[in-house]
Amino acid sequence: MTLLIVGTIGLDTIETPFGKKPDILGGSVIYAGTSASFFAKSALVGVAGEDFPKEHLEFLKSKDIDTSGIQILPGQTFRWSGYYEYDMNQAHTRDTRLNLYTSFDPKVPDHLKKAEYVFLANLDPDLQLKVLDQLESPKFVAMDTMNFWIENKRDKLIEVIKRADLVLMNDGEIRQFMETPNIPQAARKLRQLGAKAVIVKKGEHGALLFNDGEHFAAPSYPQEELKDPTGAGDTFAGGLMGYLAKTRDVTEANIRQAIVVGSVMASFNVEDFSLERMRRLTQKEIHDRFAEFKNFSEFSALAK
Ligand code: AMP
16 A cells, blocks of 8 residues: 655755764655655655755665655755754754745645555645645545744644644654643643644654553663664654555554554664665564564563
8 A cells, every 4th residue: 555755855964973964865755755665655745956866766766665746846955954962852953945845836646646545744734735635535644743834834734733643743842832841731732623643752762642542652762873863753654654554454553553663663764874774774674673672562460
């Protein structure tokens, strides 16, 4: 089953305590699509400029990703520059240049309009809505966002949230958005705004699911190889949605399973800059790490 994803295609300049890399491949749709491609066919919608290196498109094709919804236009590719200090849960933005995304008119190719599984990755909510409006009858729509859009397009963001089955935000974002320091309260408020299910990503502290009366906590991986957390959230969401699209099962039990898949994928992605770790990742490594997650989060009932 194909997973349709819209988001940014970017060239990132990243600085972490482990190095500085200019103009490396990034963007929300790139991370999410690559991660999802390990489980399902992913099809991307986005825009890049003529400055976007062709080898990056070749990389996507090598992952069997459908790139027919990617427009290459005269102009500059989206650019984001950020840095992390020792607390790598917190990305600090130096500069965001939307470039071609300011005038982007996303076009979902005809053969993808019937997509049932859809991920609206971090992007201008107006563009997320434009993509949603072109789809015939999506079965399961997830969306992500970030402080940039919370600050600049709050009302449009709420419109997207109302139309999504699953809303992903990180802990800092949901606190900011719902104006409360308490995460369960923030998730409840977001659900009152119209979100059906909410996942709060807590970086190196795991992820929480808030659904109808249900709560699930996924652990994070005790990662000692952390080099660059950029894209962890998108990689998490791509793995989660790729797994849902592959299994075609959106029950609570399977969403829990998919959250762990997402956590596994994100745990690999942070081991290197850009998509470098994803390039060499194997299915066996994914299976082995999933088993590790199962082991370290399993415990028995309390003794009588
Ligand atoms: P994350 O998973 O949150 O670490 O996402 C990192 C990616 O988000 C980077 O590769 C950036 O290119 C991209 N990004 C940064 N700012 C924005 C924005 N305002 N809208 C969409 N994508 C962004």
